[in-house]
Amino acid sequence: MVILVIGTVLFPETAIPPMCNPLRHTLSLWSPVVATLLLCPSVPYRVDDESIIARISFSTPKLTVYLVLFVVVLLLTVSRLQFPAIVKLVDWALGNKIVFWRRVIMNLCMLVAIVMPIFTFHGIARMVMIIFDIFVVMIASFGNLQIPAAVLRIVLALWSLRVILPYVHGDLENVDQNNLGEQKNLVKSLVIFFVMVLGQGILYIVGGILEIFSFILRRSLTRHAGFRGPQGLEYVNLYYAYVFDKCMKGAVLAPEKTSLITFAVDSLNSGSPKKQLYGLKMLHIFLEKDPLKTKAISELTTSIETMTCLINMLGWTSEGDKDIRLFAAKELKDPLLDGSPKAKQDSLIQQVNRNGQTSPMLKRLKELSKYCLIPRKEPTNMDEQNSHVLRCWKRITKRWSVPEEEPSTDQDILPLLGMLILDKLASFDLENCIEISRATGLISKIIEFTSSRTEMTNINETQQALLKGSSLELLRRFSSTKGEFGVILRQKVSENLFLLNHLADILDDSGSSQELRELTSELLRNLAMVGNTKEEIGQIRVIISRLMHAFLSQDALSSTDSGQRLRMKSGQALTVLAMESADNCYVMLEEPGYAFIKELTLMIHSDRYRYVASILLRNMCVHARPKLCSSDLKEISYxxxxxxxxxxxxxxxxxxxxxxxxxxxxxxxxxxxxxxxxxxxxxxxxxxxxxxxxxxxxxxxxxxxxxxxxxxxxxxxxxxxxxxxxxxxxxxxxxxxxxxxxxxxxxxxxxxxxxxxxxxxxxxxxxxxxxxxxxxxxxxx
The missing domain is CATH 1.25.40 (Serine Threonine Protein Phosphatase 5, Tetratricopeptide repeat)
Known part of the structure; x- marks a missing residue:
């Protein structure tokens, strides 16, 4: 039982499946200490060949090794106890690297514990103990059946060769002379066969020994692939097992080539949610690295099954599927919808346009993108606290360590990713815009994100600005749609009772960026074309006031490219608001702090804003002629x-x-x-x-x-x-x-x-x- 328990520590994959988790955890935690204690009675004794009776024979080196072994095993066991004080102390001393080194040191200790009984015996008894230790290793290696199978091959091959070799050397007394030639050929064939079996067994043993050191290559692959943290190691371990299985099923000399990207894609199509999440996370890492981005896009865009799986994941709205939904949205973001010039691959949508068979997949994407707009709490990452004393040690072990996982970026908000997908769909086809607008509550949810008083309490100011900007961009695209579809979409957007107040808050907020103001101005211009919307906008005086300030501003920011775009969009919004609306024209004329007519006449002399100012001045003359004073008319005559x-x-x-x-x-x-x-x-x-x-x-x-x-x-x-x-x-x-x-x-x-x-x-x-x-x-x- 001790041997089996030690085996579960050295090779966790050999643990007994029916064992319940608490029992397994207890055995895994305390079995090294128990095994070391059971070794204690053999330390002060010595057994010779002449007498089976054990005699006390104190050996200082042996006792020292045992004490060091016991102390190390005890400390490692205590470090695994889940007491806050112990965890804090261990983290302060070694940080997260204790997880790796604790396992390595414990395995070495168990190896010492297996070898130590050999020094208790001498002569034939020692050989018996060595054979017994080999037997222990074989039992402990049942997680890898190649090693016991290899040992069996070697034993059978040696025994068979021992039987056959006398025939090779000429001992042919019992051989039929009439069939001598055939028997000689049979003996040579058997020798060749058992030599091959012996060689196969030796190779398997060598492979098993080399597999012990595969962790070095696996850690190197983890670093080169850009994986981080314990999960990165788990990705590579799963990939290692996946490739090993492929090689064992296929040809030995020409195994099927399986890259990490292929493994990630295959994981998406598996039935295991855990593997699917791992596959999504790996693909997300690959899509952020230029050398791997091209291959990842190629793998994804050429597999309709994989793309369908990704799209369907957007509809997984249960509590346990939040991370899967988030990373599925990331994979469907810009790389697949925009395509990649370096990859020379068409975007997913362009392929759908050419291939009618994939149209149901695009339709499914339109239907499920709305689920991305359901808010969720993002995981937070604690910063690692580094010890000043161990900086030198960390530099030494850096080569063999795996980088920590990076914190989530601002773009990791699921609603933001959902709106990016919807925006790309809307930019591709006018019919997509109509289908998106028909989704129940989708327009209202998008408009809700334009508010500064969102119900999402787990996002910071930067994330709020990104979310607001993406929602405004999507609404702007809807309202800018041309043709009859555009008329329907503008009507749909303008019917929301809260949108104008949200837009007024954006313009009135001194913290709003010029990009947000520009999007807001363009959206107001488009909405003013709908029915009586311009009159409703004019009743919110702050909107016209802020638009006039942006259009007539002469500060330093207005001379920049973004400032000039803002001035143009604000002026265009004012021109549409002034058309066929005497009330709005009066509001503009009465805005304090500006001589509006004079400002417009001055702008007519400039090339950039001449025509916008001309349309505004014409509307003032048409609808606000009674309000124009003599000075205004004089400015016009100039x-x-x-x-x-x-x-x-x-x-x-x-x-x-x-x-x-x-x-x-x-x-x-x-x-x-x-x-x-x-x-x-x-x-x-x-x-x-x-x-x-x-x-x-x-x-x-x-x-x-x-x-x-x-x-x-x-x-x-x-x-x-x-x-x-x-x-x-x-x-x-x-x-x-x-x-x-x-x-x-x-x-x-x-x-x-x-x-x-x-x-x-x-x-x-x-x-x-x-x-x-x-x-x-x-x-x-």
């Missing part, structure tokens, strides 16, 4: 020349914007407009430019759908202000151009702008009505 010169050179959308602004300036300050035309002597040239632009844009397009409307409006305001312009338009054949517009109506001209093939924000006055009014003015002369 930019007439700049606008007129721009119209003479602009084309497309820029021409539509400038003509629209010029028409409103003509209506707001007709005297200033006329004075500038006369002073520059460009009246006829300007009128001709308008008529030519009208004739050259008889086929409206989505890029500038309102250019004919803007020109006709401008002509109306000019003729209303002074009949002199009527003659100029007639001379330039304006009537023929108006008749052509009347004969070529277009549905695109009903809308202010387009998102894909969907028109947004209809005009309140039809173009045909404006044409009729212009024709009537020309006929009055």
């Amino acid at each position: 930019i007439v020349r700049e606008v007129l010169e721009g119209i003479m050179d602009a084309e497309g959308t820029e021409l539509e914007v400038l003509v629209g602004l010029s028409s409103q300036i003509c209506k707001a300050t007709p005297d200033g407009f006329a004075r500038e035309l006369e002073h520059g002597q460009i009246k006829e040239a300007f009128v001709k430019r308008l008529v030519d632009a009208l004739n050259s844009n008889m086929i409206p397009n989505a890029h500038c759908p309102g250019i004919r409307r803007a020109i006709v409006e401008h002509a109306i305001y000019m003729m209303e202000s002074n009949t002199v312009y009527t003659s100029c338009f007639k001379n330039c054949r304006m009537m023929e151009a108006l008749l052509m517009v009347e004969r070529t109506p277009s549905r695109t001209e009903k809308y202010r702008f387009f998102s894909g093939d969907a028109g947004l924000m209809e005009h309140s006055i039809l173009l045909s009505t404006l044409v009729a009014e212009a024709k009537e003015l020309m006929g009055r002369e």
Whole structure:
């Protein structure tokens, strides 16, 4: 029994399976001490060949070795006791490396305990003890059946050769002379056969001995693979057993090549949750290392079975499957959805697009990605406390130690990973966006993460910012979708009752980054296109106030690339909010601290923000004309020349914007407009430019759908202000151009702008009505 217990310590895999865990733990803990104590009676005795009677024979070296052995075994056993004081003391002294060295030292002690009885006997008795020790090692090695099998091979081969060799040397008395030739061949064949058996046994013994030292190579592989902590060692041990099994089942000289990556992928497809988690963790490590990333992506993307398994893991929402769900989301993150230039592999989604058979897998991914948005608590890692006294020792053992596991990064939040997957799906196909939006409660969950008052109490500020940014990015992508799908998605997002308040908090928070503000501004711009949403936004004064501050800001940050993008997006949001909304225009004009009209006229002189400022100024003239004071009108008159010169050179959308602004300036300050035309002597040239632009844009397009409307409006305001312009338009054949517009109506001209093939924000006055009014003015002369 002692021999068997010692065997379970030396080779844990040989432990008796039916043994209950507490009993097994107790035997594993105390059996070395018991075995050492049982050795005590043999220490002061000596047995000779002549007499079987043991006699007391004190040996100082033997006694010293035994005492050292007992003290070491006792200390190692005490160090395994789970008392807080002992654990703290051991960790302070040796840290986590005690786990490795304790096992090595204990194994060496048990080896000494097995060898020590040999020195109690002499002569034949000692040989008997040596054979007995060999028998002990064989029993203890039953976890590896190769060693006893190898010993059996060697014994049988030696015994057989002993029987056969006399025949080889010519002892043929009992041999039939008639069959002498055949018997000689049989003897030689048997000699060759048993020599091969003997060699096989010896090789197995050598292999068993070398296997004892395989821990060195396994630790080296653990370090080179980037694994950390005790789990890293366990990965390699499982891989070692996996490869060994493959080699034993296949050919010896040409074994099947099995890499760590292949082992990790095979572990995913196993039925064991533990192995699946280990496989996911290994793949996560490989995908973070450039040399292995290419091979890992290749293995994953070429196996539909593996990808299906990963996708299905996202739906494992039970308490025990949190880690599996987290790491499955990591594997489906950027490497697989974006592809890798170095790997020269298409992304998973691109492969799905080409191969119709994999479409159910992508559909499953869409359905299960929402489970990633369920919050969970992330595991925390305690920092290792290093002892100053043992730094030298740690440097010595560093080569053989395994690095500690790194703490989780900020990107390890499962909801964040889920939104990254959804974002990639949404960017690939418009239909994906619709399917995502139809998932029950998914949009609401995404919007919930935009709040600064999230219910997730286990994340820090950095993680909160990442989560908020990813949710805003996903909502921005939804709201930026073009076509009819975009109309549906914007309506879906705008229906949430809490979103606008969350966006207002982001803009009003001084700690919000420029990236968050930029995403928020773009999202507000897109949502303002939906029904009465712009009016609801305008009622939250802080939103317009912060957008104006970002657009009109002249600080140092506004000159950076990110600052310029923020200014542009904020200005675009303001332009959409001002369209067909007198209330929002009044709010902008009344914002304290700004001379809004003057700021806009100054920005028109710059190239970067000219057209955004022009649209805003036009809307102010259209909807807030009663609120404009004389100083505002004076500022507007200063930019007439700049606008007129721009119209003479602009084309497309820029021409539509400038003509629209010029028409409103003509209506707001007709005297200033006329004075500038006369002073520059460009009246006829300007009128001709308008008529030519009208004739050259008889086929409206989505890029500038309102250019004919803007020109006709401008002509109306000019003729209303002074009949002199009527003659100029007639001379330039304006009537023929108006008749052509009347004969070529277009549905695109009903809308202010387009998102894909969907028109947004209809005009309140039809173009045909404006044409009729212009024709009537020309006929009055």
